Amino acid sequence: xxxxxCGSHEHGYNRRAFLGGALAAGAAAxxxxxxxxxxxxxxxxxxxxxxxxxxxxxxxxGGASQLETFDPKxxxxxxxxxxxxxxxxxxxxxxxxxxxxxxxxxxxCIIRSLDTKNGDHGSGAQLMMRGRRNEATINYPDLGAIxxxxxxxxxxxxxxxxxxxxxxxxxxxxxxxxxxxxxRYAPMELxxxxxxxxLKMLNGITELDHQQRADLRELISKKFSKDRTSVTLGSxxxxxxxxxxxxxxxxxxxxxxxxxxxxxxxGPTQFGEQALVARRLVEAGVPFVRVGRAWWxxxxxxxxxxxxxxxxxxxxxxxxxxxxxxxGLLENTMIITLSEFGRTPGINASLGRDHFASAWSTTLTxxxxxxxxxxxxxxxxGERVVEGAMDAGSxxxxxxxxxxxxxxxxxxxxxxxxxxxxxxxxxxxxxxx
Amino acid sequence: MRIFRLLLAxxxxxxxxxxxxAGDLLPAEQSIDRAINHxxxxxxxxxxxxxxxxxxxxxxxxxxxLDLVGRIPTPAETQAYVDSKDSNxxxxxxxxxxxxxxxxxxxxAQFDAMMAPTGNPGSGRLSAYFNEALKANKxxxxxxxxxxxxxxxxxxxKGSIEFLKARVSDLDRLTIDVSVLFFGVNVxxxxxxxxxxxxxxxxxxxxxxxxxxxxTVDNGGTIAEKEFGQLKxxxxxGSEKPATPLFLSGDKIELANFREPTSEEQKKDKERLxxxxxxxxxxxxxxxxARAKLFEVAxxxxxxxxxxxxxxxxxxxxxxxxxxxxxxxxxxxxNPPNHPDLLEWLARDMVGHNYDLKRLIRGIVLSExxxxxxxxxxxxxxxxxxxxxxxxxxxxxxxxxxxxxxATTDPASxxxxxxxxxxxxxxxxxxxxxxxxxxxxxxxxxxQIGVNEALLFSNNGRVVGDFxxxxxxxxxxxxxxxxxxxxxxxxxxxxxxxxPATNEEIQLFADYLQxxxxxxxxxxxxxxWAMISSAELRFNY
Numbered sequence: 023x024x025x026x027x028c029g030s031h032e033h034g035y036n037r038r039a040f041l042g043g044a045l046a047a048g049a050a051a052x053x054x055x056x057x058x059x060x061x062x063x064x065x066x067x068x069x070x071x072x073x074x075x076x077x078x079x080x081x082x083x084g085g086a087s088q089l090e091t092f093d094p095k096x097x098x099x100x101x102x103x104x105x106x107x108x109x110x111x112x113x114x115x116x117x118x119x120x121x122x123x124x125x126x127x128x129x130x131c132i133i134r135s136l137d138t139k140n141g142d143h144g145s146g147a148q149l150m151m152r153g154r155r156n157e158a159t160i161n162y163p164d165l166g167a168i169x170x171x172x173x174x175x176x177x178x179x180x181x182x183x184x185x186x187x188x189x190x191x192x193x194x195x196x197x198x199x200x201x202x203x204x205x206r207y208a209p210m211e212l213x214x215x216x217x218x219x220x221l222k223m224l225n226g227i228t229e230l231d232h233q234q235r236a237d238l239r240e241l242i243s244k245k246f247s248k249d250r251t252s253v254t255l256g257s258x259x260x261x262x263x264x265x266x267x268x269x270x271x272x273x274x275x276x277x278x279x280x281x282x283x284x285x286x287x288x289g290p291t292q293f294g295e296q297a298l299v300a301r302r303l304v305e306a307g308v309p310f311v312r313v314g315r316a317w318w319x320x321x322x323x324x325x326x327x328x329x330x331x332x333x334x335x336x337x338x339x340x341x342x343x344x345x346x347x348x349x350g351l352l353e354n355t356m357i358i359t360l361s362e363f364g365r366t367p368g369i370n371a372s373l374g375r376d377h378f379a380s381a382w383s384t385t386l387t388x389x390x391x392x393x394x395x396x397x398x399x400x401x402x403x404g405e406r407v408v409e410g411a412m413d414a415g416s417x418x419x420x421x422x423x424x425x426x427x428x429x430x431x432x433x434x435x436x437x438x439x440x441x442x443x444x445x446x447x448x449x450x451x452x453x454x455x
Numbered sequence: 456m457r458i459f460r461l462l463l464a465x466x467x468x469x470x471x472x473x474x475x476x477a478g479d480l481l482p483a484e485q486s487i488d489r490a491i492n493h494x495x496x497x498x499x500x501x502x503x504x505x506x507x508x509x510x511x512x513x514x515x516x517x518x519x520x521l522d523l524v525g526r527i528p529t530p531a532e533t534q535a536y537v538d539s540k541d542s543n544x545x546x547x548x549x550x551x552x553x554x555x556x557x558x559x560x561x562x563x564a565q566f567d568a569m570m571a572p573t574g575n576p577g578s579g580r581l582s583a584y585f586n587e588a589l590k591a592n593k594x595x596x597x598x599x600x601x602x603x604x605x606x607x608x609x610x611x612x613k614g615s616i617e618f619l620k621a622r623v624s625d626l627d628r629l630t631i632d633v634s635v636l637f638f639g640v641n642v643x644x645x646x647x648x649x650x651x652x653x654x655x656x657x658x659x660x661x662x663x664x665x666x667x668x669x670x671t672v673d674n675g676g677t678i679a680e681k682e683f684g685q686l687k688x689x690x691x692x693g694s695e696k697p698a699t700p701l702f703l704s705g706d707k708i709e710l711a712n713f714r715e716p717t718s719e720e721q722k723k724d725k726e727r728l729x730x731x732x733x734x735x736x737x738x739x740x741x742x743x744x745a746r747a748k749l750f751e752v753a754x755x756x757x758x759x760x761x762x763x764x765x766x767x768x769x770x771x772x773x774x775x776x777x778x779x780x781x782x783x784x785x786x787x788x789x790n791p792p793n794h795p796d797l798l799e800w801l802a803r804d805m806v807g808h809n810y811d812l813k814r815l816i817r818g819i820v821l822s823e824x825x826x827x828x829x830x831x832x833x834x835x836x837x838x839x840x841x842x843x844x845x846x847x848x849x850x851x852x853x854x855x856x857x858x859x860x861x862a863t864t865d866p867a868s869x870x871x872x873x874x875x876x877x878x879x880x881x882x883x884x885x886x887x888x889x890x891x892x893x894x895x896x897x898x899x900x901x902x903q904i905g906v907n908e909a910l911l912f913s914n915n916g917r918v919v920g921d922f923x924x925x926x927x928x929x930x931x932x933x934x935x936x937x938x939x940x941x942x943x944x945x946x947x948x949x950x951x952x953x954x955p956a957t958n959e960e961i962q963l964f965a966d967y968l969q970x971x972x973x974x975x976x977x978x979x980x981x982x983x984w985a986m987i988s989s990a991e992l993r994f995n996y
Binding site: 252 | 830899971988
């Protein structure tokens, strides 16, 4: 009986030796079916096309309320005090707290019908960062890690995956996680400062010595590599080869490099400044940047919280859309707004809203996504989805598809094929351009 | 593709697990290393493959010291081994290392990492238990029993409860982890087969195995087991039904009280557990423990194949960096070993010698395949499953951090010491290395080193502080005190790379130093940095 799967370990091994790791940066354990399948369309062309795609995720940590943002229910018993306003999509209204986005929905697709069934901060965040639940023996890579692997390049001089999460609330619940793809695709996490760790040279060494010391290191390692074949060894050399380029990318994190007029547009808030850095990063070719904004968990005083935070989101999101559009980047850059869940339509005794995953909203803008679309529907009180229910899996399949990545593409753990989305999960075609 | 999978899945069902006929195996009294040599060589010849040459002495002592006690050897240790003319020197070295406290510490760390739930490598929770277990040279069978049926009243088992504690809130995970870790089978793995029959097969096995854990509960911080309880599940087709306790081999188990309790029984059982909780005592065991039943069933002849082969495969993987069966949790008929007789022979030996872990470890590291070079010149090396060439293993965070410490300490401080004093010094270095180890990722199979590690080495003050100091007792201080740069270079290479420097290296490094005579201290530091961050120290080769 012949083994029928390709992508077995030995395949990957020899293919890597053959390619010299130039194009595929992944481990042999995660071989890429499409590149072995001669019937697939040219992998090269696909690669080049994908190279240009980027994602900025605005991660609204703690659970932003759909009722005070993209799915308001004014007049309903669950509606709260805010009104809704007309937008540039005929018949679609959003919360009055978002006047700027109301004028820009022609670029955006609102999804009002997420039903994700998980109202826990930790596992909810895990689910919404991965598009599926971890299994007992498989820790799945999150969106950032998968895009780093699919759209990053082995020799890239910029990071593959950057994650800002400056506030402390909920930070531990939603760390960036490369899962089984391993630390090669781990995010560059920025928590304490706007500048990543270990990018700046220490005092006591000159630029030239730093460079030449690295050259010497490489020479020694090359000698050691003679007649030795190992995926891990290759990755070790690649990691050090990227150091100098990444150090040069330090200025990408420095908003002082931007003109005052651009900085004024984004505004002086931390969220605004990090969104501006995110734009600088994607412009330089970083595949995935997450900007976390905490803490939306309004069990008490829901309306004050949202009155304070939604206008900032409105401003930052609108500025980002304008800026990307102006630079011709919007058609290749997707902006995602996402939380771990939404908030209950019912208002509790503390005038708060609690965790709610049965009918909530997200938005996708740009890159391969139809603008001016409002997809799915919740009922009059916002208690359940009545049209176009979407779970985390189909949201992710849609995102992958819009970025030109086949959601059914398989990685391999040993000889076990693991598709990017679980079997049977489908994208929502109507949202794609 | 799919159609093939369906066929495979169907065939999978027809193929019973076929053990090799014991009568065809090499005799049981053969030594382990010889059996390994025989079977590995046999297949290489059959497939006309050339193995790599044997590694040289300096490489062997480095490999053995890293694998057995978790660190590189000191220059003095390497020197003594290379210079020795004793034909038994390798055996003596292995026995010496295995008798040292470092062996216990390192293997305990390895077992702790192996037992960590997916995604949190080496929590350290079970280290204390494994330290004691390995000190007492407990058998693998005994360790399995301690972890599955921990007795909190026994001081010798201290910490064994952590295995269940880490999983008691998620019985699916407990079921899968026990199957993966002790039986080499992943009961959640049949996802790629969409065959309805296999789905059933999978479900029955999964819920059958889970039935052994269904009564296990957290009882106020201790692990207790209820007297009753039955698992019901909804199969893919049809309505909800009770699961049948079932071992992986398909062996159906009669389990007393495998039913829902009457309200009277339930009340009584609850009182028993409440009493334990109130008295803060270890739980009194139930009359019939389902977990104890699993232990009994798993070791029954006919069923014990799973248990025996899984530990052989795990230890083999630990020392070769690649399993006799890969991946480690896919030991089933569809994924046969490349050396079935060898696996069979080693499993039989394991049982025949009361699951003695040290015995198998010693046999493996004395074998010829273990002693091969990691270099393969000319053509592409044979597939890893032939064990024809040694595989590079990325060091674990702790191995790496301790080795960095040893490499950058003045070699003289390891010399002329009594063995106890040296052991104490090494243990101190291990303590000092822990902090740095926490910054390094735990490797897995086909691990890829990320750029974060390279940036850490390139630009973090901690590397300078921990390894590039020039104070008393450091390598750099000693280099700066050398009569000339050639001797300084030779010293550094011996200390960091555990071998003599080549002429080419001496030339290259001397040039580097020569160009920086105006800042020679920095030049030494840069030279040492380039060596400690290079691939040669990063790997066990």
